[in-house]
Amino acid sequence: MDKQLNGAQIVLQSLQDHGVEHIFGYPGGAVLPIYDEIFQQESIEHILVRHEQGATHAAEGYARSTGKCGVVLVTSGPGATNAVTGLTDALMDSIPMVCITGQVPTHLIGGDAFQEADTVGITRPCTKHNYLVKDVNDLARIMHEAFQVATTGRPGPVVVDIPKDIQFALGPYMKPKAVKHKSYQPQIKGDMAAIKQAVALIANAKKPVFYTGGGIINSGPQASQLLREFVKLTGFPITSTLMGLGSYPSADKQWLGMLGMHGTYEANLAMHDCDVMINIGARFDDRITGTLDKFSPNSKKIHVDIDPSSINKNVMVDVAIVGDCAHVLEDMLRVYKSDAVTPDKKALASWWSEIEGWRDRKCLAYKKDEKAIKPQYAVERLYELTKGPDTFITTEVGQHQMWAAQYYRFEDPNRWMTSGGLGTMGYGIPAAVGVQVAHPKSLVIDIAGEASVQMTMQELSTAVQYRLPIKIFILNNEYMGMVRQWQELLHGGRYSSSYSEALPDFVKLAEAYGATGIRAHTPGELDDAIKRMVDTPGPVIFDCVVTKDENCYPMIPSGAAHNEMLLADSEGLDIEVSDAGKALV
Amino acid sequence: MSAENQIERHTLSILVDNEAGVLARVIGLFSGRGYNIDSLTVAEVDDQEHMSRITIVTVGTPPIIEQIKAQLGRLVPVHRVVDLTVECESVERELALIKVTGKGDARVEALRMSEAFRARVVDATPDSFVFEITGNTEKIDAFIGLMKPLGLREVSRTGAAAISRGPEAM
Numbered sequence: 076m077d078k079q080l081n082g083a084q085i086v087l088q089s090l091q092d093h094g095v096e097h098i099f100g101y102p103g104g105a106v107l108p109i110y111d112e113i114f115q116q117e118s119i120e121h122i123l124v125r126h127e128q129g130a131t132h133a134a135e136g137y138a139r140s141t142g143k144c145g146v147v148l149v150t151s152g153p154g155a156t157n158a159v160t161g162l163t164d165a166l167m168d169s170i171p172m173v174c175i176t177g178q179v180p181t182h183l184i185g186g187d188a189f190q191e192a193d194t195v196g197i198t199r200p201c202t203k204h205n206y207l208v209k210d211v212n213d214l215a216r217i218m219h220e221a222f223q224v225a226t227t228g229r230p231g232p233v234v235v236d237i238p239k240d241i242q243f244a245l246g247p248y249m250k251p252k253a254v255k256h257k258s259y260q261p262q263i264k265g266d267m268a269a270i271k272q273a274v275a276l277i278a279n280a281k282k283p284v285f286y287t288g289g290g291i292i293n294s295g296p297q298a299s300q301l302l303r304e305f306v307k308l309t310g311f312p313i314t315s316t317l318m319g320l321g322s323y324p325s326a327d328k329q330w331l332g333m334l335g336m337h338g339t340y341e342a343n344l345a346m347h348d349c350d351v352m353i354n355i356g357a358r359f360d361d362r363i364t365g366t367l368d369k370f371s372p373n374s375k376k377i378h379v380d381i382d383p384s385s386i387n388k389n390v391m392v393d394v395a396i397v398g399d400c401a402h403v404l405e406d407m408l409r410v411y412k413s414d415a416v417t418p419d420k421k422a423l424a425s426w427w428s429e430i431e432g433w434r435d436r437k438c439l440a441y442k443k444d445e446k447a448i449k450p451q452y453a454v455e456r457l458y459e460l461t462k463g464p465d466t467f468i469t470t471e472v473g474q475h476q477m478w479a480a481q482y483y484r485f486e487d488p489n490r491w492m493t494s495g496g497l498g499t500m501g502y503g504i505p506a507a508v509g510v511q512v513a514h515p516k517s518l519v520i521d522i523a524g525e526a527s528v529q530m531t532m533q534e535l536s537t538a539v540q541y542r543l544p545i546k547i548f549i550l551n552n553e554y555m556g557m558v559r560q561w562q563e564l565l566h567g568g569r570y571s572s573s574y575s576e577a578l579p580d581f582v583k584l585a586e587a588y589g590a591t592g593i594r595a596h597t598p599g600e601l602d603d604a605i606k607r608m609v610d611t612p613g614p615v616i617f618d619c620v621v622t623k624d625e626n627c628y629p630m631i632p633s634g635a636a637h638n639e640m641l642l643a644d645s646e647g648l649d650i651e652v653s654d655a656g657k658a659l660v
Numbered sequence: 661m662s663a664e665n666q667i668e669r670h671t672l673s674i675l676v677d678n679e680a681g682v683l684a685r686v687i688g689l690f691s692g693r694g695y696n697i698d699s700l701t702v703a704e705v706d707d708q709e710h711m712s713r714i715t716i717v718t719v720g721t722p723p724i725i726e727q728i729k730a731q732l733g734r735l736v737p738v739h740r741v742v743d744l745t746v747e748c749e750s751v752e753r754e755l756a757l758i759k760v761t762g763k764g765d766a767r768v769e770a771l772r773m774s775e776a777f778r779a780r781v782v783d784a785t786p787d788s789f790v791f792e793i794t795g796n797t798e799k800i801d802a803f804i805g806l807m808k809p810l811g812l813r814e815v816s817r818t819g820a821a822a823i824s825r826g827p828e829a830m
C-alpha cells in the first residue's frame with residue numbers, strides 16, 4: 076500500500092521528488108499547513124518575497140537561467156490574484172513554472188468566504204493548465220502532472236489550487252514515475268518527410284537566413300550547440316528574436332544582431348529580402364513581422380516549433396515541422412550531412428556582400444556626448460566592464476530593455492532574462508533575485524528604467540534579506556522613455572503622463588533598504604562607478620543619469636515593413652505613420 | 661475573394677476528459693481568441709474512462725479553423741479533435757422543441773406541416789402545440805421558418821450532435 080501523508084506533506088514530498096531546491100513565496104492563512112511543513116525540513120529553501128508578483132518573476136528568472144522549473148507558493152485570494160501578472164508573463168514567454176495557491180476549505184468554496192477567489196477561473200486563460208484539488212487522493216498525481224505539463228512540450232505555468240482542508244487530510248503518495256498522463260503527449264520528434272523537404276530548400280537557397288527564437292533556449296543548451304554547428308556548416312547568416320539572444324554567439328561574424336521592431340538594419344533587411352527563411356523556435360510575433368502583408372514577401376518559409384498552434388498562426392509557411400528544436404536540428408543536421416549538401420557558394424557570397432552593405436550602414440551608431448551620459452554608451456560601458464560567461468542580465472521594459480538587447484552582447488544561452496511577450500514593467504528586479512538564488516556567485520545585473528523599477532522595488536528587500544548581491548543598473552532618463560518616444564513620433568510630442576515626476580533619490584532609497592547606492596552623471600565618472608558597483612559585495616542600485624530625450628533606433632514604425640525602418644540619423648525626418656499604423660500597439 | 665478568406669462552417673468533435681472546468685476551457689478558448697460558436701453540445705459518452713464528447717459547430721476562414729483545431733488540441737484534457745466537415749463523411753442531427761400557438765386555420769396548417777417534417781406532437785392544448793423535431797440544422801431552420809407566420813412562440817434547440825459514417829470511430 077502507498078504511504079499515507081497529509082496534503083501538505085504530499086506537496087513537499089513531490090517537490091523534493093522533482094528536484095526542487097528553491098521556492099519563491101509568501102504565506103497566508105490558506106497555505107499555513109504547507110509553510111509548517113517547509114519549516115520542518117531542510118532540503119528545500121523558501122525565499123520570502125515582498126509581493127506575490129515578485130515570486131512569479133523570481134521563479135521565471137530562476138527557470139530561465141537554469142532550465143529548471145520555477146516554483147511559487149502563495150496564499151488564496153489576494154495571494155493568487157497578485158500572481159496573475161507573472162503567470163501571464165510565463166505563459167507568453169513559455170517559462171516552466173508550478174504555482175501552488177492556497178484555497179479556502181472545500182466546504183466554503185462558492186460561499187464568498189474570506190480570501191476566496193475563483194483562482195482556477197481567473198488563471199485558466201493565463202496558465203498552460205490548472206487544477207483545483209478537491210480530493211487528497213488526487214493530490215500526488217496532480218503535483219506530478221503539474222511538473223510534467225509545466226516542463227515538457229512548450230513550457231508554461233501550471234497552477235495547483237489546494238484548499239486548506241486538503242492540506243490537512245491524509246492521502247496516498249506515489250512517486251512521479253507512477254503517473255502517466257492520459258491525453259497530454261507533446262510531439263518531440265519532427266516529421267522526417269518535412270525535415271527532408273526543409274533540407275532540400277536549404278540546399279538550394281541563394282539568400283537564406285536563420286531566424287531563431289526562445290524555443291532554442293527552452294529546448295536546452297544542446298539546441299544551441301546544434302544550431303551553432305548547423306549555422307557554421309551552412310555559412311548562412313543568423314538573426315534572433317529578443318527571447319533567443321544568446322543561443323548564437325554575438326561575437327560571431329555570421330550573427331546579424333537581433334531582428335524586429337528595434338532590431339538591426341541588416342537583420343531586418345535580410346529577413347525582408349531572403350529567399351529561404353529558416354525559423355527555429357520563434358513564433359512570428361508582431362514585434363518581429365511588422366505588417367504581415369509586407370513581411371518577407373519572396374521567401375519560402377520553414378518553421379520549426381514544438382507548439383502546433385504556432386504554425387500558420389500569423390504567417391503561412393511552406394514547410395512546417397512540429398517538434399523540439401534540439402531533436403529537429405539533430406535530424407536536420409544528419410540529413411544535411413548524409414545528403415552531402417554543398418551550399419551555393421557563389422550565391423551565398425553575393426548575398427553576404429549585400430548584407431555587408433547593410434552592415435556598413437552601422438545602424439547602432441549614435442552621437443557621442445562629452446558631458447552627458449548617453450544611454451547607449453552606458454550599456455556599452457556596462458558590457459565592456461562586466462561581460463563574461465558568469466554574468467546574467469535581466470531587464471525591465473522600455474527603451475533601456477531595447478538598448479540592453481542591442482548593446483549588451485551574449486555568447487551563451489540562459490544569460491538573458493527579459494519579459495518579451497507580455498512586456499511587464501517590474502520584471503527585472505525579482506527576476507534578478509531568482510537568477511541570483513540559482514547562481515549565488517555570479518554577477519547578476521538588472522538593466523532598468525527609473526519608472527519600471529518602481530513597480531517591484533520592494534524586492535530589493537528580499538535581495539538584502541537573502542544576501543543576494545544583485546545590481547540594479549537604472550538608465551534614469553526621468554521619462555517613461557518608450558512611451559515618450561511613441562508620443563514624440565506618433566502623437567505630436569504631447570507628453571501625456573509620461574514624465575517620471577517626484578522620483579525618489581535612488582541612492583538614498585538603496586541605503587534605506589540596507590543596500591548600496593551609486594550615482595553617475597558624466598561619462599568621465601561612469602567607468603569607475605561601474606567598477607565600484609561590481610566590486611560591492613552586496614546589492615546595489617546604480618542611478619545612471621542619462622540624456623532624457625534619446626530615442627531608440629533603429630525602429631520599424633507600426634504599420635511599416637522591414638525595409639521601411641527608421642534609423643538614428645533619419646531623426647528629424649517626418650515619418651509618415653498611417654492611421655491604421657497608429658492604431659497598432 | 662480567395663479561398664483563404666472564404667468563411668466556412670465546420671463541425672468539430674472533441675473528445676475530452678470529463679473533469680471539472682473542461683467545458684470552461686473550451687468556451688474560454690473561443691471567447692478569448694475571438695472565435696465563433698454556432699452551437700455546442702456536450703455529454704459524457706464513456707462513464708468508465710470518464711470521457712465526454714463535445715460537438716462544436718464553428719464558422720471561420722480556413723486558417724482560422726486550422727487555428728481553432730490546433731488550439732483545442734493544445735488543451736491538456738483534450739484527447740482528440742476531429743473535423744467532421746473535412747476528415748470524413750458524417751451525419752449530423754439536432755433536436756428541437758418548438759411551441760406554436762393559435763386557433764383555426766393556422767393551427768391546422770401547423771399540424772399539417774409538422775407531419776410533412778416528421779415532427780412529433782409532444783404536448784397539446786386547445787390553443788398550443790409543442791413539436792419535437794430532429795434533423796440536420798437546415799431542416800430545423802426550415803421548419804422554424806414555416807412556423808413563424810403560424811404562431812411560433814418559442815424554440816429550444818440542442819445544437820448539433822455529429823458522428824462519422826462507416827465503421828471507424830474517432
Ligand SMILES: Cc1ncc(C[n+]2csc(CCOP(=O)(O)OP(=O)(O)O)c2C)c(N)n1
Binds near residue numbers: 471499525554557
Ligand atoms: C506593467 C506595465 N505597465 C505599462 C506598460 C507600458 N510601458 C511600456 S514601456 C513604459 C515606460 C517604461 O519607462 P522606464 O522604465 O523609465 O523605461 P525607459 O523606456 O525610460 O527606458 C511603459 C509605461 C508596461 N509595459 N508594463
Ligand SMILES: [Mg+2]
Binds near residue numbers: 473524526555
Ligand atoms: Mg525611463
